[in-house]
Amino acid sequence: MNMNKPIFKDIEEAHRRISEFIHRTPVLTCKSLDTIVGANLYFKCENFQKVGAFKFRGATNAVQLLTDEEMSKGVVTHSSGNHAQALALAAKMRKIKAYIIMPSNAPKSKVEAVKGYGGNVIFCEPTLVARETTTQKVIDETGAKLIHPYDNFNIIAGQGTAAKELIEDVGFMDIIMAPVGGGGLLSGTSISAKELLPHAKVIAAEPKNADDAFQSFYSKSFIPSVNPNTIADGLKTSLSDLTFSIILEKVDEILPVKEDTIAEAMKLIWQRMKIIIEPSSAVPLAAIMENPEVFANKKVGIILSGGNLDFDNLPFN
Amino acid sequence: MNMNKPIFKDIEEAHRRISEFIHRTPVLTCKSLDTIVGANLYFKCENFQKVGAFKFRGATNAVQLLTDEEMSKGVVTHSSGNHAQALALAAKMRKIKAYIIMPSNAPKSKVEAVKGYGGNVIFCEPTLVARETTTQKVIDETGAKLIHPYDNFNIIAGQGTAAKELIEDVGFMDIIMAPVGGGGLLSGTSISAKELLPHAKVIAAEPKNADDAFQSFYSKSFIPSVNPNTIADGLKTSLSDLTFSIILEKVDEILPVKEDTIAEAMKLIWQRMKIIIEPSSAVPLAAIMENPEVFANKKVGIILSGGNLDFDNLPFN
Numbered sequence: 227m228n229m230n231k232p233i234f235k236d237i238e239e240a241h242r243r244i245s246e247f248i249h250r251t252p253v254l255t256c257k258s259l260d261t262i263v264g265a266n267l268y269f270k271c272e273n274f275q276k277v278g279a280f281k282f283r284g285a286t287n288a289v290q291l292l293t294d295e296e297m298s299k300g301v302v303t304h305s306s307g308n309h310a311q312a313l314a315l316a317a318k319m320r321k322i323k324a325y326i327i328m329p330s331n332a333p334k335s336k337v338e339a340v341k342g343y344g345g346n347v348i349f350c351e352p353t354l355v356a357r358e359t360t361t362q363k364v365i366d367e368t369g370a371k372l373i374h375p376y377d378n379f380n381i382i383a384g385q386g387t388a389a390k391e392l393i394e395d396v397g398f399m400d401i402i403m404a405p406v407g408g409g410g411l412l413s414g415t416s417i418s419a420k421e422l423l424p425h426a427k428v429i430a431a432e433p434k435n436a437d438d439a440f441q442s443f444y445s446k447s448f449i450p451s452v453n454p455n456t457i458a459d460g461l462k463t464s465l466s467d468l469t470f471s472i473i474l475e476k477v478d479e480i481l482p483v484k485e486d487t488i489a490e491a492m493k494l495i496w497q498r499m500k501i502i503i504e505p506s507s508a509v510p511l512a513a514i515m516e517n518p519e520v521f522a523n524k525k526v527g528i529i530l531s532g533g534n535l536d537f538d539n540l541p542f543n
Numbered sequence: 544m545n546m547n548k549p550i551f552k553d554i555e556e557a558h559r560r561i562s563e564f565i566h567r568t569p570v571l572t573c574k575s576l577d578t579i580v581g582a583n584l585y586f587k588c589e590n591f592q593k594v595g596a597f598k599f600r601g602a603t604n605a606v607q608l609l610t611d612e613e614m615s616k617g618v619v620t621h622s623s624g625n626h627a628q629a630l631a632l633a634a635k636m637r638k639i640k641a642y643i644i645m646p647s648n649a650p651k652s653k654v655e656a657v658k659g660y661g662g663n664v665i666f667c668e669p670t671l672v673a674r675e676t677t678t679q680k681v682i683d684e685t686g687a688k689l690i691h692p693y694d695n696f697n698i699i700a701g702q703g704t705a706a707k708e709l710i711e712d713v714g715f716m717d718i719i720m721a722p723v724g725g726g727g728l729l730s731g732t733s734i735s736a737k738e739l740l741p742h743a744k745v746i747a748a749e750p751k752n753a754d755d756a757f758q759s760f761y762s763k764s765f766i767p768s769v770n771p772n773t774i775a776d777g778l779k780t781s782l783s784d785l786t787f788s789i790i791l792e793k794v795d796e797i798l799p800v801k802e803d804t805i806a807e808a809m810k811l812i813w814q815r816m817k818i819i820i821e822p823s824s825a826v827p828l829a830a831i832m833e834n835p836e837v838f839a840n841k842k843v844g845i846i847l848s849g850g851n852l853d854f855d856n857l858p859f860n
Contacts, residue, residue, distance in 0.1 A: 252569075273817045493854065500590045500850035502817040533817035537810065542854060 273533025279308035287384030314345030376410030377466030386414025407461035409469025416476035431513035460506035590850025604701030631662030693727030694783035703731025724778035726786025733793035748830035777823035
């Protein structure tokens with residue numbers, strides 16, 4: 227397949243482009259967690275990023291790269307998650323329109339958040355067909371440019387800036403970890419890691435209940451996500467051709483983890499680090515807890531992807 | 544009354560003494576919260592302190608000041624809260640014994656935490672009389688030194704180091720805020736604030752349902768806390784003669800706040816700042832929300848006192 231894949235230079239350029247708009251988030255450590263898991267963990271806190279998730283990096287990169295002509299028509303995406311808010315805010319900061327297609331059953335809090343960032347929310351039936359039809363209709367009517375949540379060169383280049391900052395701040399690590407859903411964060415992370423720390427392993431973590439990336443990776447053939455059912459709601463999506471091809475090339479391992487371990491890992495981070503992370507962010511720590519032999523005494527960098535969740539529905543109540 | 548009250552020099556000395564043992568916690572800001580309340584807020588994050596609360600500052604100062612003779616006999620306190628864990632860890636770090644008197648109905652998680660830090664937990668009936676009898680019995684039997692949670696010169700000097708760091712990091716602020724329970728944190732905070740920012744106001748916040756400090760302050764006579772019932776469980780205790788006398792001298796205002804506002808303020812900080820704070824820490828923000836005219840457009844420093852709570856029992860579920 228002949229695809230245009232981002233390389234590290236694209237991530238460096240993205241970083242220069244977006245750094246005045248994003249937070250350079252802190253890297254936190256926690257001795258008591260290190261003791262519990264028997265490794266040294268470095269947490270890149272994208273839960274403290276604007277809109278509460280790494281997604282703002284990619285969205286900002288994509289929006290900053292629009293031409294004047296494209297800006298006049300705005301951007302469009304389909305997402306009920308963090309990308310929706312990220313694109314809405316990135317568009318607002320350039321004073322352009324953002325059309326956000328959301329399923330009619332999206333949580334009210336997510337809809338309100340997108341509206342709060344100035345996004346034009348357009349509802350569709352909660353099916354793949356309705357989503358794509360509605361998106362196409364908006365494009366036809368407005369000429370807005372589609373900014374896909376992860377199947378997008380500029381989005382991936384933007385997401386890679388989180389791992390770049392992590393490695394700049396910490397220096398050598400044995401292992402770099404990210405969760406995998408659609409694969410945008412993992413793609414960008416793996417490109418940065420393999421450039422800056424060629425001897426480090428890139429290990430992804432995925433819910434067992436949504437293990438399409440795990441299955442695709444080890445069978446080397448694309449397998450879509452079917453009826454995923456996980457508390458890590460940011461990780462339900464399938465890979466795209468682009469992210470799958472980068473992951474095949476740059477990632478060393480994908481570890482599937484159980485729901486109970488995700489909840490336990492999330493609670494541990496809340497209790498010990500006193501920070502709010504969403505369930506998707508807890509998946510790498512869950513993988514460490516389930517596979518201690520892989521991580522024993524290693525220096526491990528972990529991207530905490532975000533901190534947006536409904537407090538009314540905690541997995542450990 | 545002729546009491547030996549700490550002055551700022553004691554806080555400076557405490558700071559030199561404890562700084563190798565404590566975390567210098569970060570000061571965080573949050574634009575979206577500032578917009579909501581119409582003021583500029585600077586949060587001193589003692590939820591990130593060791594044991595998850597400012598209490599470790601005072602406990603470390605008190606333990607570091609023990610003589611060799613005192614060290615050989617250990618320390619004792621009565622507390623079911625953060626001071627229990629703080630004293631246990633401070634004692635462990637000097638390899639001395641800590642006897643912690645806890646009520647028999649203390650939450651299991653608190654008891655386990657104290658034991659985890661190596662404390663010798665001794666249970667008593669959950670009454671004031673039983674607590675004092677048991678404490679005296681331990682002192683008689685072991686010769687251990689009582690380290691009261693707040694009615695203690697060295698504890699107050701240690702707690703004052705949080706406000707000192709906050710002011711060193713931020714510079715000028717119009718108002719410095721802390722919650723008030725027994726008054727140790729507020730005493731130390733007010734001593735630092737009046738020395739370093741003589742033109743700033745010191746405003747305390749207290750749950751209306753445990754407003755003994757408010758009543759004592761405005762009547763200028765000590766009124767104990769009777770049957771307090773608040774989600775801010777760290778603020779149920781009465782002032783002591785020592786803390787009351789410092790507060791009368793150094794504090795400008797005490798604002799009582801409603802339970803609903805405390806829960807709302809806590810949720811706002813969780814949602815917007817992505818950090819875990821305990822209900823007591825939310826009381827100053829609740830006071831700002833209930834009294835916007837007092838804080839409009841001011842630079843306000845707030846001590847977030849801690850981040851220890853049971854996730855099974857959130858006030859906003």
